[in-house]
Structures are given as C-alpha cells and as structure tokens.
Amino acid sequence: MTSNRFKFTIEATDGEARTGVIQMHRGEIRTPAFMPVGTAGTVKAMMPENVRSTGADILLGNTYHLMLRPTAERVAKMGGLHKFMNWERPILTDSGGFQVMSLTDLRKMTEEGVTFKSHLDGSRILLTPERSMEIQRLLDSDIVMAFDECTPFPAEYDVAKESMELSMRWAKRSREGFNIGEQHADKSALFGIVQGSTYKELRFKSIDALAEIGFDGxxxxxxxxxxxxxxxxxxxDFTMPRMIKTTPRYLMGVGKPDDIVGAVERGIDMFDCVMPTRSGRTGQAFTWGGAINMKNARHKEDERPIESxxxxxxxKQYSRAYIHHLIRSGEILGAMLLTWHNLQFYQDLMQNLRNAIAHQNLSKYAADFRFNYNAGDIPAIL
Structure with missing residues (x-):
C-alpha cells in the first residue's frame, strides 16, 4: 500500500543489497539511510542545520518521550514537530513500544494496550495502538510506526509466539487508527514491524500477517x-528473502558500523541508533580504523585530526590533542565536536555503501571496510 506522497524506487542492486530513493512531500531519503536519533525533539549536542550538513535526510523522534514532555498536544499547538525543532525534512517516529518494554517493573500489558508509570512524575498512562497513532498524527510524523511489543531476548518459543501475535493484532488496529486521520494519511506513511524473536516460523507468520494488512514499509x-x-x-538471513521486495525495509535500533554493513549486504534499507551521538558524549570517536577512546592518554600530544x-x-579545525583535552576537562564543546564527527562518519559510511551498490562493488567494499576497521587505529609516531 502506498500513499500519493510516498514512493520507493530501487535504483540499483548488488546481490541482496539495494540502493534507491524514498520520495516524500518533505524531501527525498536516499537509501540505504541512517537516521540520527532525536528522541525528545533534538539530536543531542547538535543543531538541526548541522545534522543536515552531515548528509542526513531524515531524523527519528520518539512517541513515548514526546507524549510525556512536552506532550503531543503541545507540539501540535506549536505547529508540529518539524516547526517545533526547526527540521524541515522527513521525520520517522518510533511508536513507543520499545521504551514501554524497558519499563519492566512499571508497566502492565493487556489486549487493550500498555499501562505504565511515567518516569517523570509517576502518573499512570495508557498507551494503545489507537493512542500511538493519534500522538504520531499530532506530531505530524512523516513515517509512522505501528504500535507493537518489542519481544525481549532471550524468549522461549511460546512467549515469543504470544508476543508476536499480540503485535500483529495491534498492527491491524494501528492500520485502522492511522486511516482515521485522512489528511495525515495522505502525506504520511505507515510501517509495520516484524516480530518473532529468533524463530523462523514466527518471523514468517509475522511477515505474512503484516503483508495481509498492508503497509508502506x-x-x-x-x-x-x-x-x-x-x-x-x-x-x-532467513527473514529478508521472505519480506516484500518493493517496499523499504528498516532494521530498528542498529547499530555499530559493522552491523550496518552486514545488514545492508542482506537487503536492509534504513537504520537508526543512538550509538554515534551517545558515543560522542562519552569520548568515543568512530574512524575507518575502528572506534577510538579520545580519553586515552596517547592522544594528548597528537596533532593529527581524528580522521584526515x-x-x-x-x-578540519581541531587536533586530537585538543579534543582529548576537552573530553578530559568535561567541556561541552568536546561532546559537540565528537558527536558531529560521529554523525559525519555514519553518513559517509552510508554514502560509500550507496556508491558501492551502484557500482556493483559492495563485496569488495565490505571486505576492505572490515579489514581496516578491525585493524585498529594507528597511533601517532611521537
């Protein structure tokens, strides 16, 4: 099912991998795509225009956090999430299911939805598929995620089966709730979420159930x-061949650079992860020679840039020595610079993957990437 304002075009393939474009009314999304995480309406330590300068086409926002603060109703009153946070391009909103799953001692799940205690003030809140769709509509999300239960790992077969089947019933209700907002549905897309833990049979049943309901991705x-x-x-390996090939395929919450490369080889088109931003705030930088700890004393007199x-x-403007000093001193600028670098690294990786697929060169690129990434960063000769 596709809307008039949503179109996915595959431009080239290389094995199972593909590169293409998602066209939406707020702009194009080049795939494979990495979505920086702006959980609470901001990519931490970054201004929106700086995030865009790295090559990001789309951001991720979060239903759970925004519904609690400042509330979806307030965001709508302020003109929607794009205007509120000064980001004019597409936004995908996570339905809140993953965050609710993490509240193991504070939630109660029923067929209707999940009742949980707010981590902000302890108030009790009911989140249902219908309410999740309403919140995402108020936020004016471009890509809306169906409400699901993120099955924890490990999970016994019967537990995973029950969880998956509940998510499929919620997926149908999400589809119906999404369709209520006709104006929103005309310019937005709705994605279903395949569950089933590590069990092939359950993954297949989930894919078939979602395909019957019909989603944009x-x-x-x-x-x-x-x-x-x-x-x-x-x-x-067993899930991707079963999935619809003409729609975008999104691997949620992934991940490390080598995770992304391997998932692209298997046919994934979209990713999100807090890793580049969180690492930027904790002193870790990603390089083509692997991740490095900028707190490490070996950087204290290194005049080189993080990545030449x-x-x-x-x-372009600072040395490893200076950034090491900022991180060790607890200066905010250190987190800002490392976050910017990490987001640039991730977007450069995605561009390299798109180019490799377009030139039928993905296997060599992936092998070279893994060799260099696993080889590690070369220390300066002092």
Missing part, C-alpha cells in the same frame, strides 16, 4: 536487544 523489530551480531545476521579525510569541523 516494513521494519524488522526485536533485534539489537542482546542477541549478538551472529544471531542477528542469522535472523536476517573527514570534512566535519572536529577534523
């Missing part, structure tokens, strides 16, 4: 929750 949920890369890739070929301000 399909996400793979319930991964990157502790199962490890090997298990994640094994799930993708990087175009971000952290690399």
């Amino acid at each position: 399909y996400a793979v949920g319930g991964l990157a929750v502790g199962e490890g890369q090997k298990a994640m890739f094994e799930v993708l 070929a990087c175009i971000c301000p952290a690399c």
Whole structure:
C-alpha cells in the first residue's frame, strides 16, 4: 500500500543489497539511510542545520518521550514537530513500544494496550495502538510506526509466539487508527514491524500477517536487544528473502558500523541508533580504523585530526590533542565536536555503501571496510 506522497524506487542492486530513493512531500531519503536519533525533539549536542550538513535526510523522534514532555498536544499547538525543532525534512517516529518494554517493573500489558508509570512524575498512562497513532498524527510524523511489543531476548518459543501475535493484532488496529486521520494519511506513511524473536516460523507468520494488512514499509523489530551480531545476521538471513521486495525495509535500533554493513549486504534499507551521538558524549570517536577512546592518554600530544579525510569541523579545525583535552576537562564543546564527527562518519559510511551498490562493488567494499576497521587505529609516531 502506498500513499500519493510516498514512493520507493530501487535504483540499483548488488546481490541482496539495494540502493534507491524514498520520495516524500518533505524531501527525498536516499537509501540505504541512517537516521540520527532525536528522541525528545533534538539530536543531542547538535543543531538541526548541522545534522543536515552531515548528509542526513531524515531524523527519528520518539512517541513515548514526546507524549510525556512536552506532550503531543503541545507540539501540535506549536505547529508540529518539524516547526517545533526547526527540521524541515522527513521525520520517522518510533511508536513507543520499545521504551514501554524497558519499563519492566512499571508497566502492565493487556489486549487493550500498555499501562505504565511515567518516569517523570509517576502518573499512570495508557498507551494503545489507537493512542500511538493519534500522538504520531499530532506530531505530524512523516513515517509512522505501528504500535507493537518489542519481544525481549532471550524468549522461549511460546512467549515469543504470544508476543508476536499480540503485535500483529495491534498492527491491524494501528492500520485502522492511522486511516482515521485522512489528511495525515495522505502525506504520511505507515510501517509495520516484524516480530518473532529468533524463530523462523514466527518471523514468517509475522511477515505474512503484516503483508495481509498492508503497509508502506516494513521494519524488522526485536533485534539489537542482546542477541549478538551472529544471531542477528542469522535472523536476517532467513527473514529478508521472505519480506516484500518493493517496499523499504528498516532494521530498528542498529547499530555499530559493522552491523550496518552486514545488514545492508542482506537487503536492509534504513537504520537508526543512538550509538554515534551517545558515543560522542562519552569520548568515543568512530574512524575507518575502528572506534577510538579520545580519553586515552596517547592522544594528548597528537596533532593529527581524528580522521584526515573527514570534512566535519572536529577534523578540519581541531587536533586530537585538543579534543582529548576537552573530553578530559568535561567541556561541552568536546561532546559537540565528537558527536558531529560521529554523525559525519555514519553518513559517509552510508554514502560509500550507496556508491558501492551502484557500482556493483559492495563485496569488495565490505571486505576492505572490515579489514581496516578491525585493524585498529594507528597511533601517532611521537
């Protein structure tokens, strides 16, 4: 099912991987795409125009956090999330299911939805598929995610089956709730979420159930929750061939650079993860020679940039020694510069992957990437 304002075009393939464009009324999204996470209406330590300068086409916002503060109704009153946070391009909003799952001692789940205590003031709140759709409509989201239960890992078969089947019933209600806002539905897209833990039979049943309901795109949920890369890739190996090939495919909450490369090889089109921004605030920088800890004393007199070929301000204007000093001193500028660099690295990785697919060169690019990334950063010769 596609809306008049949503079109996905596959421009080239290389094995299972593909590169293309999602066209929406607020702009194009080049795929494979990485979405910086702006959970509460901001990408931490970054201004929106700076996020855009890295090459990001789309951001992710979060239903759970925005419904609590400042509230979806207030965001709508202020003109919607795009105007509120000064981001004119597409926004995807997570339905809130993952955050609710993490509130293990504060939530009660029924067929109707999930009742939980706010982590802000302890008030009790009921989140249902219909309410999730309403909130995302008030936020004026461009890509809306169906409300689901993110199955925890590990999960016994019967637990995963019950969880998946509940998510499929909620997916149908999400579809119906999304359709209520006709004006919103005319310019937005709705994605369903495949669940089923690590069980092939359950993943297949979930895919078939979602396809019958009909969505604009399909996400793979319930991964990157502790199962490890090997298990994640094994799930993708049997899940991806079953999924609809003409719609975008989104792997939620992933991930590390090598996770992304492996998932692109298996046919994933969209990613999101807090890793580049969170790492920027904790002193970690991503490089083509692997992740490095900028708190490490080996950087204290290193005049080189973090990455010589990087175009971000952290690399063009500052040395490793200076950024090391900022991080060790607890200066806000250190977190800002590292976050900017990490987001640039992730967007450069996505552009490299798009180019490799377009030139039928993905296998070599992926092999070279892994070799260099695993080789590690080369220390300065002092």
